[in-house]
Amino acid sequence: MSSITGWAASAAGQPLKLTTFDVGELGAEEVEVAVDYCGICHSDLSMIGNEWGGSRYPFIPGHEVVGRVVALGAQAKGLSIGQRVGIGWTAESCMHCRPCLSGDHNLCAQSVATIGGHHGGFADRLRAHWAWTIPLPEGIDLASAGPLLCGGITVLKPFLAYDIKPTARVGVVGIGGLGHMAVKFAAAWGCEVTAFTSTAAKADEARSFGAHRVVASRDSDAIKTIAGSLDLLLVTVNVAMDWNALLGTLAPKGRMHVVGAVLEPIPVPAFSLIGKQREVSGSPTGSPVDIARMLDFAARHDIRPQVEMFPLAQVNEALQHLADGKARYRIVLQA
Ligand SMILES: [Zn+2]
Ligand SMILES: [Zn+2]
Structure with a gap:
């Protein structure tokens, strides 16, 4: 599996087009996840438009992924093939700086955003470090869980x-x-x-x-x-x-x-x-353990983001719906 197919912007503010990318070998500590659902966050819009600077094109947005593990690097820990997982804003952190070793991985200066150094989740598959690939608890509603992973x-x-x-x-x-x-x-x-x-x-x-x-x-x-x-x-x-x-x-x-x-x-x-x-x-997002605790709490109290579903193929319409301020209250793309 060395290529992925996703919806990419070729330059700032361009509509997304279905594009196939060579992504090379899976890294030793990486996990490859097949996307079932991906939420749309306002920061996806900001990054498509390069509003914060630093967006890299071609750019595949999407950082509220609910999916299944389809491949594990040789040193990926704690996950199994087929397991239901989520990936949020962060795809990797250095794992050896003081914030990472203190459980504040979300404050790591070397952390890499899912849509910053990786292709994001508006795609058939995406990759992240095993520690940032969070197992989903029993009882979580898969279709609406995506927005929990960032928002x-x-x-x-x-x-x-x-x-x-x-x-x-x-x-x-x-x-x-x-x-x-x-x-x-x-x-x-x-x-x-x-x-x-x-x-x-x-x-x-x-x-x-x-x-x-x-x-x-x-x-x-x-x-x-x-x-x-x-x-x-x-x-x-x-x-x-x-x-x-x-x-x-x-x-x-x-x-x-x-x-x-x-x-x-x-x-x-x-x-x-x-x-x-x-x-x-x-504060920015949270550490992997914070995310796991949040998901447990959401499952226990049945906290579901209120979402509107769009097929992934209608991603451009979905982005326009969000840009127009019409989303009530979050949009999820279904692969
Ligand atoms: Zn976000
Ligand atoms: Zn670190």
Whole structure:
């Protein structure tokens, strides 16, 4: 198996075309996975358009893969042929730096993104390091699990990293691909959940995902009515907000945690932090063990991303649907 066939962009912003690539021998620590489902993440769109710089063409997007192991390198550990697995944002890390040896593989300076140094999952097959090829637990819904592997771990990571308690009051800014999963995870975690959305039509749906309260995210006066109340405010949007009003919603020792790729700098006045000992932070995805824990938790609580299915062959239509802001709330391609 030295070639793969996938949907590739030949240059920035080009439509994807079915293309076959020679990928050479499977590396000793690599695993080859046949793709059954692949979610579409907003970062696939950003990378197709080279919005962050550094995209390499021809470029096959896709980093929310659910599939089966079809080939194992000689030194690939812990997996078997035919096993159901998932691959998310990261395809490999160095495994010997301090972050990797400390269990913080997602912070490895040498980590390679699934769509950064590899061909991604909008394809018949893809490859990743064995440690980043995560076994799927029994009971997980395969068709909707893809988005958990990037978006799901991204929104659950702060709960793991900061030991968020079920008694915590949590706000989620933006009810989209990431945010709707954040609401579901926070509710299952046991927290009181406030959803912030600019789309009035999403309010009832946010409640159906588990939100106890919905606040208009573009209404600074409405935001101010819950000033000083939240222990964790998870920012999943990628656009500028009334940051001062949002920081004001934090309780003493509260934390605003950013997982949305907001390209404009976020102003943080010193006094909004000092007086109440607040914190502002961010994080990227999670380690392989974080991802496995997240999947176990999702399976146990039947947390399913709300997805729209498209056949892989309609990937360009699916990408346009996402670009138009019409995805409710995540798109999965079926191979
Ligand atoms: Zn992603
Ligand atoms: Zn490393």
